[in-house]
Amino acid sequence: DAGVIQSPRHEVTEMGQEVTLRCKPISGHDYLFWYRQTMMRGLELLIYFNNNVPIDDSGMPEDRFSAKMPNASFSTLKIQPSEPRDSAVYFCASSPRNSPLHFGNGTRLTVT
Amino acid sequence: GQSLEQPSEVTAVEGAIVQINCTYQTSGFYGLSWYQQHDGGAPTFLSYNALDGLEETGRFSSFLSRSDSYGYLLLQELQMKDSASYFCAGTRVNDKLIFGTGTRLQVFP
Numbered sequence: 762d763a764g765v766i767q768s769p770r771h772e773v774t775e776m777g778q779e780v781t782l783r784c785k786p787i788s789g790h791d792y793l794f795w796y797r798q799t800m801m802r803g804l805e806l807l808i809y810f811n812n813n814v815p816i817d818d819s820g821m822p823e824d825r826f827s828a829k830m831p832n833a834s835f836s837t838l839k840i841q842p843s844e845p846r847d848s849a850v851y852f853c854a855s856s857p858r859n860s861p862l863h864f865g866n867g868t869r870l871t872v873t
Numbered sequence: 874g875q876s877l878e879q880p881s882e883v884t885a886v887e888g889a890i891v892q893i894n895c896t897y898q899t900s901g902f903y904g905l906s907w908y909q910q911h912d913g914g915a916p917t918f919l920s921y922n923a924l925d926g927l928e929e930t931g932r933f934s935s936f937l938s939r940s941d942s943y944g945y946l947l948l949q950e951l952q953m954k955d956s957a958s959y960f961c962a963g964t965r966v967n968d969k970l971i972f973g974t975g976t977r978l979q980v981f982p
Contacts, residue, residue, distance in 0.1 A: 803974050804916070804975070805972075806969065806970065809968075811968070816967065816968075817967065852915060852916070858968065859968070861921065862916075862970060864915035864916050866914075
């Protein structure tokens with residue numbers, strides 16, 4: 762298996778633009794998680810899905826952030842409009858139930 | 874609230890033993906995991922404690938005491954490649970995984 766695949770690896774955009782991050786989980790994994798990592802705030806859980814259904818989105822910072830999982834093999838995290846404070850590394854992870862998380866390589870987002 | 878606290882940085886020399894502590898102030902965590910992250914990389918799973926006590930995986934061991942809301946990761950026979958950040962993570966009953974503040978380990982020759 763190729764592991765969790767995230768794209769793009771790097772994204773540089775201007776403030777106010779829409780940003781879409783993509784994730785392909787490992788086949789057969791029931792859970793998909795989106796985390797954001799910064800020096801100041803560490804690894805923050807934004808939202809997670811079980812069988813494509815959002816379970817907890819309490820970590821989503823504000824209405825500018827939205828996430829979808831239209832099927833078992835694809836999820837997106839969208840920021841609209843983006844702001845400089847959104848600059849971070851965004852990780853997607855997947856797992857079977859009661860099992861360790863497998864992380865993708867992350868998307869490094871820079872908003873100028 | 875939910876928080877898992879770790880020391881921000883630990884240093885040690887090759888061949889030594891180091892312990893990274895994790896304390897948490899919440900109820901509802903039913904297990905504690907440990908993840909390693911090298912600079913520029915993704916977190917990777919190291920160990921999991923579902924019950925109190927010690928779990929050993931090669932050079933790494935992890936301990937949990939739920940009554941004390943405390944756990945630690947023990948790294949033995951340190952190698953240069955162990956220089957990385959280490960995160961504890963608490964699993965909640967609805968499978969939500971919350972990460973600790975992270976500890977940066979620097980191993981010196």
